[in-house]
Amino acid sequence: MSEVDKVLAEIDSGLEGSLSRLFDFLRIPSISTDPAYKSECRRAAQWAVDQLAGIGFEARVADTNGHPMVVAHYRPPHASRHVLFYGHYDVQPPDPLALWTTPPFEPRLEDSSRGKRIVARGSSDDKGQLLTFIEAARAWMKTTNALPVAVTVLLEGEEESGSPSLKPFFDANKDELKADLAFVCDSSQWDATTPAIVTRLRGLVGEEITITTAGRDLHSGMYGGPALNPIRVLANLFSSLHNDDGSVAVPGFYDGVSELPEATAAQWKGLGFDEAAFLGEAGLRAQSGERGRSVLEKVWARPTCEINGINGGYTGEGFKTVIAASASAKVSFRLVGKQDPVKVRAAFRKYLTDQLPEGVSIDFHEHGGSAALELPEDSPALPLAANALRDEWGKEPILMGSGGSIPIVGAFKRDLGMDALLIGFALDDDRIHSPNEKYELSSFHKGVRSWARILDNLSKW
Amino acid sequence: MSEVDKVLAEIDSGLEGSLSRLFDFLRIPSISTDPAYKSECRRAAQWAVDQLAGIGFEARVADTNGHPMVVAHYRPPHASRHVLFYGHYDVQPPDPLALWTTPPFEPRLEDSSRGKRIVARGSSDDKGQLLTFIEAARAWMKTTNALPVAVTVLLEGEEESGSPSLKPFFDANKDELKADLAFVCDSSQWDATTPAIVTRLRGLVGEEITITTAGRDLHSGMYGGPALNPIRVLANLFSSLHNDDGSVAVPGFYDGVSELPEATAAQWKGLGFDEAAFLGEAGLRAQSGERGRSVLEKVWARPTCEINGINGGYTGEGFKTVIAASASAKVSFRLVGKQDPVKVRAAFRKYLTDQLPEGVSIDFHEHGGSAALELPEDSPALPLAANALRDEWGKEPILMGSGGSIPIVGAFKRDLGMDALLIGFALDDDRIHSPNEKYELSSFHKGVRSWARILDNLSKW
Structure with a gap:
């Protein structure tokens, strides 16, 4: 049994513990845009620091003028590469509250057509997603007492409110944060069974x-x-x-x-994207936006x-x-x-x-x-990550765009000269920013497994 | 000393008591549009019934499907005429609360260029106004143990929320409410020293x-x-x-x-209305509305x-x-x-x-x-009321329009076949429906005196 297989087995047998920790995290109403929840944001940061320290990271709550950052390092003596993992512990306000079936900060499991799902504000965006990485690191440490590469974890508390503290924090901590590559886990898959790496961001x-x-x-x-x-x-x-x-x-x-390059346009056309299903799932009965352009183009490239x-x-x-x-x-x-x-x-x-x-x-x-970002598709880490995802999901990951804006990726590039790969396990129907936000239990479980494989592959970089 | 002079002297010497009763009334947050204040509306109705009963009216809280009505009768054996007095005990919501200098339901006196003023939600619209009539009746009863005419008082609790219960109530109580004429005290004077009778309502x-x-x-x-x-x-x-x-x-x-009749247009032109002052008082720096029409025409007739x-x-x-x-x-x-x-x-x-x-x-x-209403200017009661106002204010009252809508006047006409005269003592700068609503103490005092004189003149009808 290879090292990574042992780690994957540990993840499978430890899933209940991972889920219990996620529920603890989701119970903290860390709404960054509303000043009334300032102390809850700090509580969420401290919770994450405690988890990372418990795994073996050197972790701290780092103060800013706004909500604090979480910074944690794992520095093995002989690691060839150093990656930074980014996520955010803050969440959107839950209103309109009346539309939630159960209280937004009382996480629960419910049955869905894809198995169980986790329902709570932040379950997908981004507490559930960021915990996939931390739980993968936990399994590696528990199984091998080490991670395959040096890792810095950076968790922000202002992603949902414009990230005002990011630039001053980067300016003040350039040397500490600089790594060979950043991973951002705040994006969606292509669909429930097809992983994706996002290469375009609005x-x-x-x-x-x-x-x-x-x-x-x-x-x-x-x-x-x-x-x-x-x-x-x-x-x-x-x-x-x-x-x-x-x-x-x-x-x-x-x-x-600019107009979309012809090759990209053709690739996206080949995805067989079901516009009617996408709109219908959101209850949209007609389409808005620029006349004569596809839904994917409107969301990813316009x-x-x-x-x-x-x-x-x-x-x-x-x-x-x-x-x-x-x-x-x-x-x-x-x-x-x-x-x-x-x-x-x-x-x-x-x-x-x-x-x-x-x-x-x-x-x-x-x-x-x-500004918008188009990420380089020739990074040597890209095929390593893509192969790991293919091994876990049994399908080639799609290199897609994302309509959302993740300012951190711009800041990594601008302030730290660092490229980023966006790998997330959210689904388009996760209702992020909406009532009854959810994260599939399978997204969480296979997300943890995916990161375990990516960490393994990165040792070959 | 004539009877009315004795009544006026009683009003002057009893002003402090009248004001104290108004403050009690203003402390009741009878916001009709907000279901949370249902019981406060009933409390305000009961308060008015207690006052009217104390004066000598046969008074009751009359239930409706919404907020209750106050109905009170004074029926002297030999009165030649019967008038109905209408006001409303409900008030507008006080928001935005942050813009009030002091809490909206904690009435206070403050100094103004016109002497003292009463500051509270409802001080002008309409608790202060309706109390001018009740206090005039109180002074008549105290001085002469009678009123010069038969009087029905009708106080509504849904004027600020569309008066949904009015029509069913009128339909069910036609005989009890029908009088020779209705008086409505819910309107403004021409200015602080010139009384007015409103003859047009939008x-x-x-x-x-x-x-x-x-x-x-x-x-x-x-x-x-x-x-x-x-x-x-x-x-x-x-x-x-x-x-x-x-x-x-x-x-x-x-x-x-229709276009305004030439005579009316000329009369309004002759009022010397200061458009810039009217707009400026409200903080308006430019004028909106139909091009080529005066402010008075826009507010009263368009x-x-x-x-x-x-x-x-x-x-x-x-x-x-x-x-x-x-x-x-x-x-x-x-x-x-x-x-x-x-x-x-x-x-x-x-x-x-x-x-x-x-x-x-x-x-x-x-x-x-x-619908809009244009009131008949040939009612025999009109000169009687106008003379009473002239005696009190030393100026001929202006027969003006009002931009506001008082559905009760339409209901009087439609459901009870009864004309109405609109006589109020509010001023355009009373900030009704706005933060820091006020009613000049002089408006209140001379309002009470005006009604005492009108009641006196009506005995000559």
């Missing part, structure tokens, strides 16, 4: 806008007519964001956006503009005949190719400001920004 | 809309592009509600709207469409990259002339539904509707 620009028209809320009887309504102003501005063909109307927005939230006037029970003094909204852009987040933000602000009616003021508040 | 149609595009909230990375965004749909719909000239774009909306509230996606602290499954808004129309609320509602629903993109569903929820 960037993100987040903006918050407040429109103010009056000094106070006004009675719509006494002022309705002459009073400017900020919700109407917002509606007019937002209706100008897209052209009739579904493209974004902000001037200069498409600077840096930029977007979305209104993520809007609020103004009276929104409680019943009715209130009020004209609000101000109204606000959160808007984000997904970026691709060489789109510059700084330029996109400026163009957006100018576009709205130029259209403002007289007597209306607009305030902008920045919520993070990151 | 109608109201309230609608709540929910747009649904997906089965659940979606991640804007994984679905951004192909996913329909309900907030974008709402923005597009709302941007279509008005034409470039500020008029409402819903087809048929202006059916039944219909409007307003978005009173909008809500969708993530609106909490920080940022959430979500595409909401649904978004909702509250929209209202102010009606004038012969506009039909039923037709306006239907036209609005058709206009939005006809524009809906494929794959989008829309739900409408009705929030009350009432």
Whole structure:
């Protein structure tokens, strides 16, 4: 029995313990975007440090101006290679709470067509995913008292809130964090039986806008007519964001956006992606976005503009005949190719400001920004990881794109000169960021096994 | 000393007691639109019944399917005339709470350029106003042990939430409520020193809309592009509600709207209304509404469409990259002339539904509707009331319009065949429906005195 087979056997027999630890982790409501949960974020970081230290890592909670980082090192004397593993311990807010079948921070197992699944906020994004790596390392240490390569673990606590502390932390800890390659476990498979390595990521620009028209809320009887309504102003501005063909109307927005190379377009076409099933699973009855482009292209290779939230006037029970003094909204852009987040933000602000009616003021508040990334497909580690995934899943992994934005990958490249491979075991129907988020027990189990194999293969690098 | 002079002297010497009773009334958070305050609404009704019974009225809390009515009668043996006095004991929600200087249901006196003012939710709309009548009746009873005419008092508890119980209550109590004339105390003066009788009222149609595009909230990375965004749909719909000239774009909306008669237009022009001051007081830096019309005309004689509230996606602290499954808004129309609320509602629903993109569903929820009213200026009671106001204020009252909607006036006419005179002592800067609502102490005091004089003059009817 080879070393890795012993490790895999240990993983199989220890699955119950792994799951119990994941449940402990999921019970901590580490919502990074809401200041009310600050101490819970720290508690989650400390929990992860305790786990890593228990396995044999040199681990610490590293303070930042925001939520802390978890940094842990395993430094064997003779390892040829050094990899960094990244995940995040923070989670999205669980609202709307009413749509959860059971409380979001009380994890449970439920039956599904794929076996058991774990239901809780963070089960997939990203606590379940990051624990696949830690449990793989635990099994290696338990079985062989060593890991095949040097490993640094970096867990962030602000991934869901724009990662404001990342750059200062990287700047201050460059030497400690630099490795030969980073692994990020925060992405999806191609499907439930086909692993994937993500090589394209969209960037993100987040903006918050407040429109103010009056000094106070006004009675719509006494002022309705002459009073400017900020919700109407917002509606007019937002209706100008897209052209009739579904493209974004902000001037200069498409600077840096290239058409997909023909080979890539052909490869994606060959995937046989079921658009109707993808849309149907989300309850979408029609398709939006740029006319004449496929769903995969829209999500993996085209930029977007979305209104993520809007609020103004009276929104409680019943009715209130009020004209609000101000109204606000959160808007984000997904970026691709060489789109510059700084330029996109400026163009957006100018576009709205130029259209403002007289007597209306607009305030902008920045919520993070990151460029898109296309990862090199010639990294020597890529086939090693791909082979490990093929061995575990019995299928060649798909080299795919991802519509989401993972600013860390940009920061690895920009601040640490380090490439990253994105390997995750989430599924598209995991309801991440939504009520009743879940992670298949098989995703968790085979995820742990996959990392055990990848660590093994990396010793051949 | 005439009888009325003795009553006025009693009002002056008893002001402190009147104010203390008003403060007790204001401490009851009778927010009718929010089910959480149901018992507080009943408490406010009971408080008013206790006051009226204490004065000598035959008073009761009358149950409805919603919040109860207060009904009280004073029936002297030989009164020639019978009037009904209407007010409402319910108040608007106080939010946004953060903008109140002191808690909304802890009334206080503060200094103002016009002397003292009473600050609390409901101080003006309508608890302070309705108490001017009750305190006038109290002074008459205390001084003469009688009122000059028969009086029915009707206080509603659902004025701020669409008055759903009014019609059934009127239908069931027609004989008990019918009087020669109704007085409604829920309106403003022309200015702080000039009384007014309102003869025009705008109608109201309230609608709540929910747009649904997906089965659940979606991640804007994984679905951004192909996913329909309900907030974008709402923005597009709302941007279509008005034409470039500020008029409402819903087809048929202006059916039944007439141009102002020349004489009325000239009279209003002669009022020397200071548009800049009116807008400036509200913090409005520019004017909206139909191009080429005056502010008074817009508020008193033109219909409007307003978005009173909008809500969708993530609106909490920080940022959430979500595409909401649904978004909702509250929209209202102010009606004038012969506009039909039923037709306006239907036209609005058709206009939005006809524009809906494929794959989008829309739900409408009705929030009350009432036609506009133009009151007869030849009622014999009108000069009696006008003279009483002139005697108190030393100025001829202005016969004006009101932009607000008081459905009760329509119900009096439609269900009970009864005309109404609208006499109130509120001021345009009372911040009704807004934080820091106030009522001038002088409005309260001279309001009580005005009703004492009106009751006196009505004995000559």
